[in-house]
Amino acid sequence: MSKTVHSRRVMLQVLGAAGGALVVLPAVGCSGGGSSGGGCNDLTGVDTAMRTTLHYNPAGPDATRHCSGCQLYTGGQNGCGTCQLFPGPVDPNGSCDSFVARA
Numbered sequence: 758m759s760k761t762v763h764s765r766r767v768m769l770q771v772l773g774a775a776g777g778a779l780v781v782l783p784a785v786g787c788s789g790g791g792s793s794g795g796g797c798n799d800l801t802g803v804d805t806a807m808r809t810t811l812h813y814n815p816a817g818p819d820a821t822r823h824c825s826g827c828q829l830y831t832g833g834q835n836g837c838g839t840c841q842l843f844p845g846p847v848d849p850n851g852s853c854d855s856f857v858a859r860a
């Protein structure tokens with residue numbers, strides 16, 4: 758058996774093992790944040806239940822409790838970051854009920 762045929766067979770076995778559960782995550786636009794939210798507010802295809810529950814606000818009124826100063830925030834590219842509590846882009850100037858100040 759050639760290496761190409763073997764590799765193709767292995768790939769098909771992996772895909773078959775996934776049982777069709779292979780999920781392609783949607784690309785989420787994130788072309789800029791700031792106080793206006795910008796691309797951080799594009800939630801196309803994102804489950805928003807948890808951010809609603811936690812009262813996430815992409816323009817948090819209290820600058821001392823912004824996502825950028827939260828332990829659960831990870832900065833990303835294009836001015837948006839992510840939160841460990843829910844999927845999708847997060848504005849660095851956002852905030853929610855679960856804010857945890859960085860040590």
Ligand code: SF4
Pocket residue numbers: 813822823824825827828829830831839840841842847851852853854855856857
């Ligand atoms: S937990 Fe922190 S990073 Fe996540 S939305 Fe709330 S304030 Fe922002």
